[in-house]
Amino acid sequence: xxxxxxxxxxxxxxxxxxxxxxxxxxxxxxxxxxxxxxxxxxxxxxxxxxxxxxxxxxxxxxxxxxxxxxxxxxxxxxxxxxxxxxxxxxxxxxxxxxxxxxxxxxxxxxxxxxxxxxxxxxxxxxxxxxxxxxxxxxxxxxxxxxxxxxxxxxxxxxxxxxxxxxxxxxxxxxxxxxxxxxxxxxxxxxxxxxxxxxxxxxxxxxxxxxxxxxxxxxxxxxxxxxxxxxxxxxxxxxxxxxxxxxxxxxxxxxxxxxxxxxxxxxxxxxxxxxxxxxxxxxxxxxxxxxxxxxxxxxxxxxxxxxxxxxxxxxxxxxxxxxxxxxxxxxxxxxxxxxxxxxxxxxxxxxxxxxxxxxxxxxxxxxxxxxxxxxxxxxxxxxxxxxxxxxxxxxxxxxxxxxxxxxxxxxxxxxxxxxxxxxxxxxxxxxxxxxxxxxxxxxxxxxxxxxxxxxxxxxxxxxxxxxxxxxxxxxxxxxxxxxxxxxxxxxxxxxxxxxxxxxxxxxxxxxxxxxxxxxxxxxxxxxxxxxxxxxx
Ligand code: GAP
Numbered sequence: 001x002x003x004x005x006x007x008x009x010x011x012x013x014x015x016x017x018x019x020x021x022x023x024x025x026x027x028x029x030x031x032x033x034x035x036x037x038x039x040x041x042x043x044x045x046x047x048x049x050x051x052x053x054x055x056x057x058x059x060x061x062x063x064x065x066x067x068x069x070x071x072x073x074x075x076x077x078x079x080x081x082x083x084x085x086x087x088x089x090x091x092x093x094x095x096x097x098x099x100x101x102x103x104x105x106x107x108x109x110x111x112x113x114x115x116x117x118x119x120x121x122x123x124x125x126x127x128x129x130x131x132x133x134x135x136x137x138x139x140x141x142x143x144x145x146x147x148x149x150x151x152x153x154x155x156x157x158x159x160x161x162x163x164x165x166x167x168x169x170x171x172x173x174x175x176x177x178x179x180x181x182x183x184x185x186x187x188x189x190x191x192x193x194x195x196x197x198x199x200x201x202x203x204x205x206x207x208x209x210x211x212x213x214x215x216x217x218x219x220x221x222x223x224x225x226x227x228x229x230x231x232x233x234x235x236x237x238x239x240x241x242x243x244x245x246x247x248x249x250x251x252x253x254x255x256x257x258x259x260x261x262x263x264x265x266x267x268x269x270x271x272x273x274x275x276x277x278x279x280x281x282x283x284x285x286x287x288x289x290x291x292x293x294x295x296x297x298x299x300x301x302x303x304x305x306x307x308x309x310x311x312x313x314x315x316x317x318x319x320x321x322x323x324x325x326x327x328x329x330x331x332x333x334x335x336x337x338x339x340x341x342x343x344x345x346x347x348x349x350x351x352x353x354x355x356x357x358x359x360x361x362x363x364x365x366x367x368x369x370x371x372x373x374x375x376x377x378x379x380x381x382x383x384x385x386x387x388x389x390x391x392x393x394x395x396x397x398x399x400x401x402x403x404x405x406x407x408x409x410x411x412x413x414x415x416x417x418x419x420x421x422x423x424x425x426x427x428x429x430x431x432x433x434x435x436x437x438x439x440x441x442x443x444x445x446x447x448x449x450x451x452x453x454x455x456x457x458x459x460x461x462x463x464x465x466x467x468x469x470x471x472x473x474x475x476x477x478x479x480x481x482x483x484x485x486x487x488x489x490x491x492x493x494x495x496x497x498x499x500x501x502x503x504x505x506x507x508x509x510x511x512x513x514x515x516x517x518x519x520x521x522x523x524x525x526x527x528x529x530x531x532x533x534x535x
Pocket of ligand 1: 233236266275278283349350351388390394395
């Protein structure tokens, strides 16, 4: 993070400089210290890749879910929501292809005994090649100054040409071998690229094996003859199997969508990076049912809509990009990820997939029920095609935490200095909207503060805090990202005015108590975000 300086109201704020790695470590510690995210089962030494949301985390997560649900269901009259069960008939997962094909190719290093996803090892090697190219460009830029022609340099520099050629060859070998399920070739690529285990540093690799990611459990008692069922690895199938129910009872006309938020489970072998890759996580998915042949038009539509939903949060357009899939999932004919620049690099937050009629067609085949739509406009019956948007709630929480965390050194007008950690959440998704702080614990100030909270709490999650100095209380609210601190002082009892302190600028203003509900409501609503979404 670069050092930047800004000045307002006589304060100078220096954003402290730190590496992305330091930022990520601090973020994890901060998330625990302030009640956002705890490791699961901590008093029993934890459970790998499973996390619990604390008192702040759950508010943040609920607000993110509300932002998604309202943008999808409330703003689109042809999208409705459902909430399907996690347990489903096991044949559903045969029809969806997950029993046969929801696998990760795994490889072990014989010296460190560490297990890796073979495709991820190759992808990381490819990313390193990009870094090498970037470095060459940066060096040349320095050497040639203003006369540097980057496009020409990339086209003609022999070293860059060589790296790009190697990258293209490895990418096409990887895509081909993963699509063909040729695990020996996947291993050969790892050997040919001379990829070493980050722990042992050796290239002593086992064979590559497929590993199915679904968790199994049993339903019914043993006496009845228990059956294997699966914890769902995606929420989407609950939507597909309810397609006819919703279409008929809601008299839905194509194109229309069904949205759902719910838990999903994957037995991730390589679980890393905090809540980025978890074994139990939450998804927000929407299946949009369209006429066959119109899927690419809707695929582009939803790509644009979903990207602008992300960008509306104001974390910087340059921190987002699309990544088109090289290897398509077993159900897709086109797919792209929305990637966000996390402290550990650009990574997937959301997928937009054109799933064809694969799922509905297979459920029709496996269940023996006719799953078709009669199109009154064309007079034809068909199995609809599907464009899906699928985003992980937890990855979204991580995106919001990473983008909002800031450390600042403050020089005040009198020359004294201070430091603060502040979560600069967009106000609409901040866990606590306002804190009400009586300056002292006596003289009727707590009573007025309580009266203010009692009014605001019908509309907003608020906190009352009377402990410690006002400065300490401001820092506590900064650390959990509360946009407004409302201070009640002796003057308030006389003139009915309070001091409102704004989190990001630290600017303070006096406003009448009666104006508080409107002032807060105007700034914490979702509407300004929704208005930025491009359709
Ligand atoms: N229905 C399609 C589907 O599930 P996916 O790309 O496998 O597609 C969609 O997952 C989103 O779910 C991802 O973009 C990611 O945000 C989230 N996700 C997937 N696996 C996850 C995991 N192990 N931990 C946290 N989030 C995950």
